[in-house]
Amino acid sequence: MTLDRPEALNALSSEMLHELREVLQEVARREDLQVVILTGAGDRAFAAGADIQEMGKLGPLETERYATLGHEVARLLERMGKPVIAALNGYTLGGGTELALACDIRLASETAQIGQPEVKLGIPPGFGGSQRLTRLVGRGRASELIFLGEPIGAADAERMGLVNRVVAPERLLDEAKAWARQMQERGPLALKLAKAAIHQTQETGLSAGLDYEIKLFSLAFATDDREEGLRAFLEKRKPEFKGG
Ligand code: HXC
Numbered sequence: 001m002t003l004d005r006p007e008a009l010n011a012l013s014s015e016m017l018h019e020l021r022e023v024l025q026e027v028a029r030r031e032d033l034q035v036v037i038l039t040g041a042g043d044r045a046f047a048a049g050a051d052i053q054e055m056g057k058l059g060p061l062e063t064e065r066y067a068t069l070g071h072e073v074a075r076l077l078e079r080m081g082k083p084v085i086a087a088l089n090g091y092t093l094g095g096g097t098e099l100a101l102a103c104d105i106r107l108a109s110e111t112a113q114i115g116q117p118e119v120k121l122g123i124p125p126g127f128g129g130s131q132r133l134t135r136l137v138g139r140g141r142a143s144e145l146i147f148l149g150e151p152i153g154a155a156d157a158e159r160m161g162l163v164n165r166v167v168a169p170e171r172l173l174d175e176a177k178a179w180a181r182q183m184q185e186r187g188p189l190a191l192k193l194a195k196a197a198i199h200q201t202q203e204t205g206l207s208a209g210l211d212y213e214i215k216l217f218s219l220a221f222a223t224d225d226r227e228e229g230l231r232a233f234l235e236k237r238k239p240e241f242k243g244g
Contacts, residue, residue: 001027003096006042012095013051017069024073028080031243034188035180038077038103039087040096043169046086046112049094052121063126070095070127074102078199081192083183087176088112088163093151098127101136104195105179108154108163109172115151135202137162187225188243193217 001023003010027033040046050070058066077084077099086103092114100106100114108114116129124130125146134142137160145152154166167175183191193216200212220226225241232239 001038002041004041009045009048010040011051024076035183036084037176045091046088047096048091067126074128077102095127098129101132106163108166109169112154113151114157116146117149120149187241189225
């Protein structure tokens, strides 16, 4: 999926977010789609944030609707039962960073500049950054990025675990597709359960999370996929998963 508004560095207008929400709902439903890659059109940006022009015209109630819409899109990325890879191909700022944070894995081009510059505009993060960035990189680093508002380069982002890997710009999509293809060979149901279990770490304490893992793990044993996966290993062949 491509955030496609390159003339504005893919800034996230409410029109784009509405479309994105609709498409993500469809993608979440479609059983023939196993892995999602989210990137930005052009070679300058993943997304340079929420649409500053549009935000300038909003009152508090409209702002609440706008922020809620961004949160719904992020929730869909985070909760859909399939892996979502963000391929960060340039400026990834504000709301752009916040959507990337809701994805499961982030690959970055060497040219990526990643940050939460909202405070420079006199506003705090509003599409989930205060929560997801803090959980991903820790309070100290998140506070640094959010309070200073200065973007960091891809290498620094990789060092702090904000992105999983950095690749040359021309390799970014190929690399993302290679990761997606590898995931496609895995059991789709296993991926769905694993994603649900990982997500649960953000919602509950350790004991409840571990109990939840046991339940999901046991549920997998009611499926043909685990039958196939285990048998294929013993028969020294590649498994053919059906997703059920
Ligand atoms: C609307 C944007 C935009 C944005 C860039 N553009 N970012 N339009 N919203 N967030 C537009 C510019 O107005 C310009 O349009 C065109 O894209 C190219 O951008 P330039 O600024 O000319 O490019 P450049 O000089 O290379 O600078 C790139 C940049 C800068 C450093 C990324 O554009 C920038 O600082 N953008 C804003 C980044 C930001 O503050 N993001 C956070 C937004 S707040 P024209 O028509 O002039 O060619 C946010 C809050 C989320 O995300 C939560 C909301 C609830």
